[in-house]
Amino acid sequence: MSAVMTANTPIDAAVLTRRIGQLPTLPQAVLDVMALLRNEDSSAEQCAAAIARDGGMTAVVLRLANSAFYGVPGRVASVRDALHLLGRRTLAGVLTTAAVCTRLERPACEGFDFVAFWRHGLATAIAAQSLARDLALDDDVAFTAGLLHDVGIAVLASQWPEALAAAIAAANEADRPLAELERALLGADHASIGAALAVHWHFPAPVVEAIAHHHAPAGAPGIADLVHVADAVAHALDLDAGEHERVPALADGAWGRLAPKPAQVLRAFERTETGVAALCQALGV
């Protein structure tokens, strides 16, 4: 049997579970460091030492910490400096970005723009982080969930490239959102596929929930609402000026539950527009 599924092969739960289970996990060293950073009982020395044991992690942390995005370019000479200047929560976001970046390879899939995919993920992460800070929500979880909200598209591009290419072409032809055509043609959309990957990668439940429901959040105000609005903010900024770009309509209730003030949204626009360029440069996207 071909490893590549055709456009009309449905992705049922069993197929999805098996294929996701075959994907590489995040390195244990990264998971251990993120757990240490999020554990308030661990010391800064323990965290710095755990990061410094991994050369690749150290290099990316220093490159990102010295980027213009974090506002201290050229001043961060060690992991300890990075921890001191950026703080644990920001550093956890930096590490997540680095780990995910190194795990997702550029797939060959017609119609899938890997650079635009990354830029949109980073923009949504920054917008979600900005709104979270202003609305007293968890900005670390918001950043991670924003970064990964569309990761299911990258999974489709690497595991089902023909099927995704057909869905992209059909969405462009009909001028409809991609997720609609994924559901119609594949029987699953990138939100459910991304959530399955986030479980496989041991991300916390709020991140998994936000990825799964970023098109249609419901219930109590939280990270899913935040990522839903941040996704729209990132699309509205039109960073790639693509022919098929669209700002998704907001789900009933999501805006009202968050109730952001105009100044907070204007701030999110600005932070996102300026931040995404700096982060993309630092990550080589």
Next chain:
Amino acid sequence: MSTPRPQAPVTPGAPALPAESAARMAHLFRDALAGNRSHELLPLLQRYRAGERG
């Protein structure tokens, strides 16, 4: 003869944007505008594009 490009509705109090910018916004928000619905981000994006900051 070319047809006029669709424009996003002008929010009361929001500064007018150049025609090209307004047309792009209409394209970006076409899902909401096609259903004659409003989109909470549109007036804020118009203010942001006009130079307002938070």
